Amino acid sequence: MRPAGEVRPAGSAGTAGDIGRQNSSGAFDGQEAAGVLEWARASVDPELRRAVASLPGQIRRIARYHFGWEHADGTPATGNAGKAIRPALVLAASAALGGPQSDAVRAAAAVELVHNFTLLHDDVMDRDATRRHRPTAWAVFGDADAILAGDALQALAQRLLAEDPHPASKVAAARLADCVVELCAGQQADTAMERRGPDEVTLDEVLAMAEAKTGALLGCACALGGLYAGAGEEDVEALDAFGREAGLAFQLIDDVIGIWGDPRRTGKPAGADLMARKKSLPVVAALASGTPAAAELAELYGLPHEEGDTETLERTVLAVERAGGRDWAQGQAADRMSRAMHELSRAVPDPAAAGALLALAEFVTRRTA
Amino acid sequence: MRPAGEVRPAGSAGTAGDIGRQNSSGAFDGQEAAGVLEWARASVDPELRRAVASLPGQIRRIARYHFGWEHADGTPATGNAGKAIRPALVLAASAALGGPQSDAVRAAAAVELVHNFTLLHDDVMDRDATRRHRPTAWAVFGDADAILAGDALQALAQRLLAEDPHPASKVAAARLADCVVELCAGQQADTAMERRGPDEVTLDEVLAMAEAKTGALLGCACALGGLYAGAGEEDVEALDAFGREAGLAFQLIDDVIGIWGDPRRTGKPAGADLMARKKSLPVVAALASGTPAAAELAELYGLPHEEGDTETLERTVLAVERAGGRDWAQGQAADRMSRAMHELSRAVPDPAAAGALLALAEFVTRRTA
Structure with a gap:
């Protein structure tokens, strides 16, 4: 199973900085969600780029390619690094619970690093040759390089939290590590199911797998935001x-x-x-x-x-x-x-405070085929 | 390149609990090192087994197979889980700096988990079919399962540190994450060199690769021991x-x-x-x-x-x-x-305090062909 929502464009972007604000009709439209996503991307990208820049030589190059910041030959690209839904959830959850915006940026970057580590590895296992309209890292650099870049991104995520002076960072690190274990179990169930016949797989199994593979990290993102706001x-x-x-x-x-x-x-x-x-x-x-x-x-x-x-x-x-x-x-x-x-x-309980989270949740499910 | 010292038996075992003590001649013989290793294995194994037991279903099974605790069919095995040199270095370094013995056990287990995560992944990349006289995890369970078990062990290592109330655990987590990045870079250099001709590789490159691939984690193990002793x-x-x-x-x-x-x-x-x-x-x-x-x-x-x-x-x-x-x-x-x-x-500076570390260092280099 492809992790949800990796290949679709974010749609038109709203104005950065409008997080948590409802539009005049009191509802949340795609444009508001796009604004939240753009705001999250703008907040997290510098932290993410700084973290990736600390990686050594070829590992850094593979990571930069994977994020869409570079072409395979190492020249700069203005690519599509994905919709940043997970970091947006961290930041929006923190903001909803009254946390200062800047506090949770490292946690948001850590969640995005974990997400991308799993994408690198899943693509190797699933032999998926395309992601975000480009050849996957293993297709360009080989399996070993893609596996190693994924390993390094997981380590980088934990380093961001270990170096974060915020009082919640340690509990967040444990929770993120637990989530990685659940993501692995979900991907394991997925690959094992691929080898079974379609009549040998129950709906409950597929739902449990989807919860572990997709639900767990979105839940963890929101939980980390809450932890950083002192919830x-x-x-x-x-x-x-x-x-x-x-x-x-x-x-x-x-x-x-x-x-x-x-x-x-x-x-x-x-x-x-x-x-x-x-x-x-x-x-x-x-x-x-x-x-x-x-x-x-x-x-x-x-x-x-x-x-x-x-x-x-x-x-x-x-x-x-x-x-x-x-x-x-x-x-x-x-x-x-x-x-x-x-x-x-x-x-x-306050709908105004929950605005950005609602907009994100509606955004991901209102997308139409 | 095979990570050093994975396939040789530990030799005759000394008495557990004799860490840091020199023998009557004032020198360190193989038996003392064996005693230190056995002591480390005995201290760390319960922590390691507890950590692995927390993994879900199939991931746990792959990990238990890899550690030699189970056969491929899930029945118990009294296997060879490796010589525990890295956890022994953590514990011996902590003891040498005056740290209480039990304090650094989680850190020692975390280092051993990282080591085993890299073994699982290296075997996939290097297509090594045998480790510790048994088929490697990928050879038994397939590439995806071995990659995922490795991913989960890295997460488990960080979780142990994130849940460790010791004041050094956070700095240790950052240092261990940095080390993982270096290990990845070392393995990347190794696999890249495999594709080049023997005359295209310089001695300096191979030495740098060996330092990243083998030296980094042994150094990190000792550093973590020092951190846990408040050095x-x-x-x-x-x-x-x-x-x-x-x-x-x-x-x-x-x-x-x-x-x-x-x-x-x-x-x-x-x-x-x-x-x-x-x-x-x-x-x-x-x-x-x-x-x-x-x-x-x-x-x-x-x-x-x-x-x-x-x-x-x-x-x-x-x-x-x-x-x-x-x-x-x-x-x-x-x-x-x-x-x-x-x-x-x-x-x-005190040779008596350095005893166990010296014994370990001499042990790994006194092994004869």
Whole structure:
């Protein structure tokens, strides 16, 4: 399973610095989320670049390539370093609990480093040759270099926290390390499932895997923001749960986009996840539906995709849809979002203070295919 | 390059608890070092096992297999978890500076976790199929599982320090993270050198690589011990330098053993490093010697080893020897050891207090081929 939301552009950017502010209608639109993301990117990038600049020689070069700051030949690039959703969650959670904005910047950078370490390693394991519209690090530099750059980014994340004088940095370091273990378990479950038949995988297993692989780091990001704002244990756990539920919604929508997404926006061919026979959430839900379309889907998934066979691909897309995979995923995403809102209201009862977090959560689930 | 000292048995074990005590002759023999190692293993193992037990499902299983505690099928094994040189250095350095013995156990376990994370990943990159006389984790569980178990062990190491209430734990965490970055750079240089011709690699490059790959973690282990004993900055740096120099001596001797070692002790065929055309320190020194034997060696190294061709292998061994590779490596090892002793005397002027560290340093370099 592709970690959610890595290949889509952030859309039009709002004004930096408008975090936590609602627009005039009182709702949160895509532009507000874009503003929060841009603000987070602007806050975290200098810290991130400083950290990466401290890496030695070739490791630094691989990292800079991966972040989209350099081309493969080492010349500067003005690339797409991803949407910075995780650092934005750290900063927005900290701000929502009344923490000074600048305090949590290192923690936000640490979370982004961990995210990118997992991307480097996942791409090696999944043999994914493209990320953010460019060849992946292993495809350019080889497996060993991509593995080592990932290892170094994990170390760098922990160093940022270990060197951070903030009183919450030590608890944050332990929590981030725990999260890395959970991310590893999620990726392990994912790769193990790839080797099993589509009828040997249960929906509960795929949901648990998605929570570990995507939910855990979004939850950890929010929890770290809370810790840096001096929040109590209950609020920190509620923020973690908010991030986890929003993360699952995020992954559900991402899986929907992986089947029904517009290739011009995703940078991948339509139905890419189906061609790769991925056991994504809508597919497993469809297979578990007991409908005639489920049987047809199982049969189609039993054979490898033949390149250029768009007719069978279209039949597969339709089978997932008719077996209820799309509706289920969208319903689940809405359900997860409502749980996320409930958790958020526990930690941050004031809607104005929760504004940026709400905007981010809505942003990741309002993306349409 | 194989990280030094991973495949040889620890030899006869002394009595646990005799750390820092010299034997009656005032010198340090192999038995004393074995005692220190056994004491370290006994102190650190419970912490290590507790940490690994906290890992989820399959990740835990891979880690337990790697440490030799379980067979591939999950049944208990009474295996060889390695010689615990790095944790022994942490504990001995802390004791030498007057730190209470139990204080540094978590730091010692963290260093051992980092070491084992790098072994798991190095084996994947180097395609080494055997470690400690058993199939490597990737050979049993696949690349993805071995990479993920390594990632999780790095996280676990940092979690141990982040959860350690000792006042030095935060500085230690930063130092350990820095060390991981250096280890990655060392392994990167190593894998990059493997792709270059033997005449394109300089002795300085190989020495720098060996310092990063082997010296850095031994130095870090000693430095962490010093930090946990409350040592000042100068003493911590001297301990780091001691470990680095001893580590280089260690690697030099290990490379000698990789060519002239007894297969019954190394668990590898005689001349294994030469058959694999490794650019180990004696080989690069031999190639750089400008002797006729160097030219012969370059010619032999230009062709792949043919299995079963013991005659050519013997000629290769002899060429390294005649070109002075063995003498150079042994002389360098002695030189590094004398530098190590000098650094140690700066941090720990009292020879009785330095006893265990001296015994460990002598142990790793007194091993004979």
